Amino acid sequence: MRTKSPVSLLPLVLLLSGFLFASANAAWVREADVTGQPTGKPVKGGGGITAIHDTVYLIVGNNTLDVMKYSTGGNTWTALNPGVPIVGKNKKVKKGACIVDDGDKVYVFKGGGTDEFYCYDPGAGSWITLPSPGFTKGVKGGFATYAKKADVEYIYAGSGSNTSEWKRFNITSSAWEAANPASLPAVKVKVGSSIAFKDGKMYFLYAGGKEANFYVADLEAATPTWTAKTALPAAPPAGKKKKVKEGGCLQFFDGKLYAVKGGSTTQFWSYDPLTDVWAYVGEVGDGAATKGIKCGTSLAEGGDGLFCVIGNNTNEFWYCSPLDAGRPAREPGVAGRRAAAPVLGFSVVPNPAHGLVRVSCPVLAGKPVRLQVRDVSGRLVRSLVSGTGSYAPLSLPDGIYSLVLTADGLSAEQTLVIAR
Secondary structure, eight states: OOOOOTGGGHHHHHHHTTEEEOSSOOOEEEOOOOOOOTTOOOBOTTOEEEEETTEEEEEOOTTBOOEEEEETTTTEEEEOSSOSOOOSSOOOBOTTOEEEEOSSOEEEEOOTTBOOEEEEETTTTEEEEEOOOOOSSOBSSOEEEEEEETTEEEEEEEOOSSBOOEEEEETTTTEEEEOSSSSOSSSSBOTTOEEEEETTEEEEEOOSSSSEEEEEEETTSSSOOEEEEEEEOSOOTTOOOOOOOTEEEEEEETTEEEEEEETTBOEEEEEETTTTEEEEEEEGGGGTOSSOBBSSSOEEEETTEEEEEOBTTBOOEEEEOGGGTTOOOOOHHHHHHHHHSOSSOOEEESSSBSSOBEEEOGGGTTSOEEEEEEOTTOOEEEEEEESSSBOOOBOOOSEEEEEEEEETTEEEEEEEEEOO
16 A cells, blocks of 8 residues: 655645645736826826726726726727716825726726715716715725625625725615625725625625635625635745735636735735635736736736736736646647637638738627637637627737637637738
């Protein structure tokens, strides 16, 4: 019988202690830096992102009203005109601001100790001034998430102003209500705290204490209460201990919860709700980010992965697909076999191309279709999801690419050549 060495027991020990060190990093791709801001200022205090399908919306923060829109197909930024409205005291977006979406519209808290709350409707291209939540200290470290409870849609939000206050905004009635549980599970919640909702449960990451305490509440229960779960580990392997600070954020993707600590760090963690285990995934940017994360809502789900804005007086913008973490590049033979017998049809025009490329799949119009673009090494360079079977024009550097379309378990692949 083979006996186990102490080293082979290490993963089990780490699992039982509540966290696990991953053996492979997520593959990060640096997308186009944020450009075209009306004020010309970089992303700083209060800056943050949210994503609706294949469009990312970004508030620049940094004492501006600038709002930017990113097209995943074109890898380009454009400014919204107008930006965040000015009402009352002429306040701009500052540290503690927050941005969130409900899958259709975008919601913004200005931060900076104000209670101002706005909604942007992409279809109408206009802003709506919404009722203020009425927090006792205003929003100065805000965090928010979309949640659906008993078929009613809400935006849950906390002020992060050294209080335990949080409330929920009823999207249908356009009114604020008391949340249940009545308060957050910490007395003095500060900037960097975050919430996320999935499958009837609300998750809360606390910033402001010695440890990154982590809680969950079942909102479907008759009397929802907060339960302490495994805290976000203080340090990765061979790394320094870091607290959760400005820029800390939670975001669900593909059944797992992902977290960054902010505070000028780039630590990237995942949490499995089924096992209550944290795993260290790596560093945002795989070590290539010029600064650590320090902004507002730093993570957003979009396309087939997660976007991250660094903030911290930079314009850096990153993307990764956690599903690809640790996967080797596909062998050419595998790609060749899939291309030889596609089960879906889609067009790539022009091909070869000297500029923009349009991809469409009319056969699957009206169904969610996933498009992945990989370079010759198999590295994911673009990942898009469309509900119409068509995408914004692609802009890619010169090279040879593999375009893989998937929907409902079916797939097709084509080779794209870009040569200017």
